[in-house]
Amino acid sequence: MKIAIIGTGNVGRTLAARLMELGYDVMLGTRNVTDKLASSEKDNYGNPSFSEWFKSNSNVRLGSFSEAATFGELVINATHGSNSVTALILAGSKNLAGKILIDISNPLDFSNGMPPSLLPGLNNTNSLGEEIQKTFPDTMVVKTLNTMWCGLMVNPKLIGNGDHINFLSGNNTEAKTRVRKLLNQFGWSDENVVDLGDITAARATESMLPIWLRVMGVTKSGAFNFKLVR
Amino acid sequence: MKIAIIGTGNVGRTLAARLMELGYDVMLGTRNVTDKLASSEKDNYGNPSFSEWFKSNSNVRLGSFSEAATFGELVINATHGSNSVTALILAGSKNLAGKILIDISNPLDFSNGMPPSLLPGLNNTNSLGEEIQKTFPDTMVVKTLNTMWCGLMVNPKLIGNGDHINFLSGNNTEAKTRVRKLLNQFGWSDENVVDLGDITAARATESMLPIWLRVMGVTKSGAFNFKLVR
Numbered sequence: 226m227k228i229a230i231i232g233t234g235n236v237g238r239t240l241a242a243r244l245m246e247l248g249y250d251v252m253l254g255t256r257n258v259t260d261k262l263a264s265s266e267k268d269n270y271g272n273p274s275f276s277e278w279f280k281s282n283s284n285v286r287l288g289s290f291s292e293a294a295t296f297g298e299l300v301i302n303a304t305h306g307s308n309s310v311t312a313l314i315l316a317g318s319k320n321l322a323g324k325i326l327i328d329i330s331n332p333l334d335f336s337n338g339m340p341p342s343l344l345p346g347l348n349n350t351n352s353l354g355e356e357i358q359k360t361f362p363d364t365m366v367v368k369t370l371n372t373m374w375c376g377l378m379v380n381p382k383l384i385g386n387g388d389h390i391n392f393l394s395g396n397n398t399e400a401k402t403r404v405r406k407l408l409n410q411f412g413w414s415d416e417n418v419v420d421l422g423d424i425t426a427a428r429a430t431e432s433m434l435p436i437w438l439r440v441m442g443v444t445k446s447g448a449f450n451f452k453l454v455r
Numbered sequence: 456m457k458i459a460i461i462g463t464g465n466v467g468r469t470l471a472a473r474l475m476e477l478g479y480d481v482m483l484g485t486r487n488v489t490d491k492l493a494s495s496e497k498d499n500y501g502n503p504s505f506s507e508w509f510k511s512n513s514n515v516r517l518g519s520f521s522e523a524a525t526f527g528e529l530v531i532n533a534t535h536g537s538n539s540v541t542a543l544i545l546a547g548s549k550n551l552a553g554k555i556l557i558d559i560s561n562p563l564d565f566s567n568g569m570p571p572s573l574l575p576g577l578n579n580t581n582s583l584g585e586e587i588q589k590t591f592p593d594t595m596v597v598k599t600l601n602t603m604w605c606g607l608m609v610n611p612k613l614i615g616n617g618d619h620i621n622f623l624s625g626n627n628t629e630a631k632t633r634v635r636k637l638l639n640q641f642g643w644s645d646e647n648v649v650d651l652g653d654i655t656a657a658r659a660t661e662s663m664l665p666i667w668l669r670v671m672g673v674t675k676s677g678a679f680n681f682k683l684v685r
Binding site for chain 1: 573580615619622649650651659660662663665668669670674678683684
């Protein structure tokens with residue numbers, strides 16, 4: 226199965242490497258392929274430049290946003306939340322039509338300092354997940370994995386034997402079932418993938434970022450998650 | 456030690472009963488004592504009227520907001536978030552000055568239907584906890600317990616042997632230490648009471664309400680909480 230990942234940051238790379246390991250054919254989509262391969266800058270978190278990473282992951286395909294969206298039978302949005310809608314418009318609504326789009330992004334607003342808040346207009350009574358669904362009505366948006374560090378997204382068993390929570394929301398039940406199967410392959414048990422209903426539940430999962438960021442500030446590590454205790 | 460609880464709803468009553476059990480002298484503060492005792496209406500959640508509850512909890516004192524604030528050496532805000540600032544102004548800033556105010560309220564906005572969102576102006580880049588601290592600069596506001604059902608606030612061992620999370624934030628370290636001791640008496644272990652720093656962290660804990668409400672919508676019970684897995 227062909228999977229496209231829109232975004233080439235640490236999250237996109239982590240997903241790409243894991244999906245390749247699971248046997249998927251993966252294309253990363255970027256704004257400008259030539260620029261991306263030419264740049265030797267590390268990102269803000271000290272991760273190697275894309276070209277450096279690409280040398281040891283050359284079996285991953287690289288294309289423009291629109292090439293990636295065309296290639297993927299399933300598409301994952303792993304762009305920064307502030308760029309997501311723009312990047313997906315460049316990917317092309319016709320290339321995304323009829324497909325599942327897994328949205329793992331968060332509408333983080335770094336303009337007021339640290340820790341970031343959520344972007345105006347995309348929090349509380351709206352969300353980035355909903356905004357994407359409204360912008361691409363022919364695409365089946367499924368929000369998931371956005372409440373944790375990317376290392377845990379693709380390998381929950383790194384901590385607590387994988388017994389911690391991940392949320393799922395979206396308007397299309399069949400799309401959520403298919404995404405759940407992919408999450409199972411990453412190591413998520415069905416019990417720990419909680420379906421919150423339609424895409425408006427993205428308001429709730431995106432609203433977990435403030436507590437996630439504060440806890441990370443205290444524990445000094447992103448390798449944590451929450452478990453539902455009942 | 457004398458403790459005042461501002462608010463006579465289910466949360467205030469639950470706290471009052473537990474604090475009495477622990478040997479504290481407790482006064483509940485209400486807007487109008489005569490009206491409160493005269494009313495026989497159940498609340499929106501089917502809890503008995505205050506006068507009904509008071510019959511079997513007559514060792515709890517009842518006073519006006521300002522009588523309660525005067526009485527309490529420590530004060531707890533257990534009002535609805537939309538009324539909190541008004542109720543505390545009626546309690547009187549001079550009666551609250553120099554005291555610890557434990558704020559367990561949430562700025563829920565029911566005006567857009569269910570599940571509620573957070574009140575405009577009191578979310579994302581502000582919070583109710585901060586707003587109260589700004590309104591009463593001579594009071595030591597400590598935000599805690601606002602991320603769970605009141606039954607768990609005062610008796611965390613009801614689920615998962617009490618091994619789940621509660622957050623603490625506030626500008627005064629000594630006040631947080633004193634509140635932590637009270638939380639210990641409720642059954643919270645030090646390990647599970649995570650100090651997130653100053654009162655701006657209330658933005659993060661109040662932002663957990665949307666996910667709390669969605670999970671409650673799925674599990675059909677408020678008797679759950681999150682545990683930090685690392």
